[in-house]
Amino acid sequence: MFSNLPGQQQGRIIGGYSPAPYSITYLVSIQTTVGQHFCGGTLISKSWVLTAAHCNIGIVAGDYSVGIYEGTEQYRMPRLLITYPQYNRTTNNADIMLIKLQAPVILNSYVSIAPLPLQGADTTEGHVCRVSGWGFTTPSGGIPSTLLTVTLPIVSSTACNSTSSYNGNITDSMICAGYAAGGKDACSGDSGGPLVCDGRVYGIVSWGTSCADPRYPGVYTAVIKLQCYFNPALNLKPC
The missing domain is CATH 2.40.10.10 (Trypsin-like serine proteases)
Known part of the structure; x- marks a missing residue:
């Protein structure tokens, strides 16, 4: 963008x-509806992802190699988006958003919270x-x-x-x-x-x-x- x-x-x-596989487990991939990665995000609870205000569609937790199914992934769709009221697309001021997931992720060796x-x-x-x-x-x-x-x-x-x-x-x-x-x-x-x-x-x-x-x-x-x-x-x- x-x-x-x-x-x-x-x-x-x-x-x-490249870090050791699954050593950074709070990071999620935000993807289009056809599975193309375009943004990152951070799990801050089982149900909430922190990201930039200009990013949202689908969430993949537990990923390491984008585009390759490894069996560790958890796929979630957003239920609610909360953007900071003063976010400005022109200046990028307050470029922050919370995404509430339709279902909470399961915390394990591949998925954690920051x-x-x-x-x-x-x-x-x-x-x-x-x-x-x-x-x-x-x-x-x-x-x-x-x-x-x-x-x-x-x-x-x-x-x-x-x-x-x-x-x-x-x-x-x-x-x-x-x-x-x-x-x-x-x-x-x-x-x-x-x-x-x-x-x-x-x-x-x-x-x-x-x-x-x-x-x-x-x-x-x-x-x-x-x-x-x-x-x-x-x-x-x-x-």
């Missing part, structure tokens, strides 16, 4: 590696986090058959918003991650997937300019800034 900002790519793993950040927690510049997905492996394309993962350091909002980078387009509900030298990043098809820091989902793959470009880190929805809105649906205490 492409948005209206020049050069901005939505969906956006480059420079990563916790949300603790209230008041935050990411700091240089903190290394992990992003995973089945997205493009090069800026020009190339979809992997198996899951890929990469670790990336958090980039300060000041640097990410500088005139040599995103020039003021990074809002308070976004965080950036990437290396100054580039070469490692999320890319098209990874959208909606989790940026996991210290075992918790702090970010959602949202958008960026190109992929793995040293000038432009990947941009993620800052879960901690928006999660209070979803607490009632998740039966969590209000913030």
Whole structure:
């Protein structure tokens, strides 16, 4: 997907590696009705998936090799979509959504839940986090058959918003991650997937300019800034 900002790519793993099979078990593949992967998501309970607001159709949990039936998959259709009210398709602000599944998944060796950040927690510049997905492996394309993962350091909002980078387009509900030298990043098809820091989902793959470009880190929805809105649906205490 492409948005209206020049050069901005939505969906956006480059420079990563294949983790041990079924070692990242909270990640789900969001697919079209004909089984084509187009986004990632995170199981945050047996019945709820956290993803980007521009991602939804069918959910596959327990997958490792997309397009190959391995017997570990659990297929679910969405029952309810809850998008953050201030989501803006043009700026990608508040690019976050909850998907309630028609039936809960069964937790096992292949399917698990990732916790949300603790209230008041935050990411700091240089903190290394992990992003995973089945997205493009090069800026020009190339979809992997198996899951890929990469670790990336958090980039300060000041640097990410500088005139040599995103020039003021990074809002308070976004965080950036990437290396100054580039070469490692999320890319098209990874959208909606989790940026996991210290075992918790702090970010959602949202958008960026190109992929793995040293000038432009990947941009993620800052879960901690928006999660209070979803607490009632998740039966969590209000913030």
